[in-house]
Amino acid sequence: MNSHFLRALFFLLIVRPVVLVVIGLNLRRRELLPSDGPALVVANHNSHLDALVLMSLFPIRKLRRVRPVAAADFYMVGGWKEWFALQIIGILPLKRDVRRRGPVEPGGPRRRRADPLAGIVESLDRSEIVILFPEGTRGEPEEPTKLKPGVAHLVKRRPNVPVTPVFMHGLGKALPAGEALLVPFFCDVYIGEPFRWGGDRAAFIDDLSGRMQSLAEELGRPAWR
Secondary structure, three states: OOOOHHHHHHHHHHHHHHHHHHHEEEEEOHHOOOOOOOEEEEOOOOOOOHHHHHOOOOOOOHHHHHEEEHHHHHHOOOHHHHHHHHHHHOOOOOOOOOOOOOOOOOOOOOOOOOOOOHHHHHHHHOOOOOEEEEOOOOOOOOOOOOOOHHHHHHHHHHOOOEEEEEEOOOHEEEEOOOOOOOOOOOOOEEEEOOOHHHHHHHHHHHHHHHHHHHHHHHHOOOOEE
């Protein structure tokens, strides 16, 4: 059976009912989500539910073009977990440790580091919508952490791609890190205005952090750190 068809069934019959009925969602400015790619959606990260909830906000027919970035060391472990992540969720695996291992021969050529962003750049070049969590990993539930510079390196390489900031609250309590039992907890998703690369990496991170902080404050949460 076609993976795109299975993905559509999974979100239509399982994810959307869970999001709408079991969890409940307060959604602001859904219309600001990109309707087509290439586009980048960046959000804070609290739970394994984060990517599923964001994907559920897109029309079913668009899901084949929506690709969440996820840690390769967590999902690319073989078996059903890897198959489900790639075929049903459609993740873009990101290698968090890109160092080349093994000895270097004296006088031999230096080993080049793998490009961890290559798969994401290729996805954008295919006009897909990429979901990225620039904090890198899930921190303490509902506690924003400092954004890592990888998102700035990515956007610098494709400066014309619009970036849409999203702030989510509640999913870290609905399914905290390390837990397998879903707890009904009303969640909020606030979507900000898209923006683009301004020419400087540090300024881009500051701009993105400020936009995320503004969304958090609109929701009434503590300021972004």
